Amino acid sequence: GNSVTQMEGPVTLSEEAFLTINCTYTATGYPSLFWYVQYPGEGLQLLLKATKADDKGSNKGFEATYRKETTSFHLEKGSVQVSDSAVYFCALNPSGSARQLTFGSGTQLTVLP
Amino acid sequence: DTAVSQTPKYLVTQMGNDKSIKCEQNLGHDTMYWYKQDSKKFLKIMFSYNNKELIINETVPNRFSPKSPDKAHLNLHINSLELGDSAVYFCASSQASGHTEAFFGQGTRLTVV
Numbered sequence: 001g002n003s004v005t006q007m008e009g010p011v012t013l014s015e016e017a018f019l020t021i022n023c024t025y026t027a028t029g030y031p032s033l034f035w036y037v038q039y040p041g042e043g044l045q046l047l048l049k050a051t052k053a054d055d056k057g058s059n060k061g062f063e064a065t066y067r068k069e070t071t072s073f074h075l076e077k078g079s080v081q082v083s084d085s086a087v088y089f090c091a092l093n094p095s096g097s098a099r100q101l102t103f104g105s106g107t108q109l110t111v112l113p
Numbered sequence: 114d115t116a117v118s119q120t121p122k123y124l125v126t127q128m129g130n131d132k133s134i135k136c137e138q139n140l141g142h143d144t145m146y147w148y149k150q151d152s153k154k155f156l157k158i159m160f161s162y163n164n165k166e167l168i169i170n171e172t173v174p175n176r177f178s179p180k181s182p183d184k185a186h187l188n189l190h191i192n193s194l195e196l197g198d199s200a201v202y203f204c205a206s207s208q209a210s211g212h213t214e215a216f217f218g219q220g221t222r223l224t225v226v
Contacts, residue, residue: 034214038154043203043217087154093213101215106154
């Protein structure tokens with residue numbers, strides 16, 4: 001079956017630090033990969049996505065590259081801000097007729113001033 | 114304009130009651146979902162539904178049932194509420210075809226007392 005494994009949190013960083021949240025996946029075929037962000041008290045918002053191998057998704061200074069050879073989609077940001085404090089979810093959408101997103105367990109990020 | 118809206122945002126009720134959560138999307142999507150998020154932020158798909166097919170996560174108790182009056186609405190009915198049903202419930206929608214992302218509502222925090 002399909003699955004997503006994220007690094008466990010919580011992650012606490014100082015402002016302007018470098019961020020990496022690891023994500024690896026198991027899926028048949030060629031899934032699309034996503035990072036979602038959930039700010040406190042809110043729903044999930046799409047942060048970035050990549051639909052094929054070697055694609056790089058980017059948004060708001062965050063980046064992730066679809067690595068098929070390592071089945072990974074690690075999230076990175078060069079300089080985090082306090083406002084980036086949230087829960088981050090890696091997810092995949094399998095190819096074919098399936099329509100369900102499979103989510104990782106989420107990683108809580110706290111950025112301190 | 115809110116893309117996916119769900120009501121109520123908060124719901125407190127007693128054990129044994131029956132309750133409903135409403136969801137509407139104005140994105141023209143053909144597939145809608147219900148997710149449950151537990152206290153550890155873990156997301157679990159409950160239902161995936163379009164006008165042709167209902168996919169039920171087999172772990173969901175049959176006390177939970179989706180009702181879709183039309184393509185833009187997918188309500189969640191819960192009978193005989195139990196303490197363990199306390200969670201945040203998210204509605205989402207997407208296009209069935211292609212590697213598209215899902216758009217989420219703001220969530221309904223259900224507390225069973």
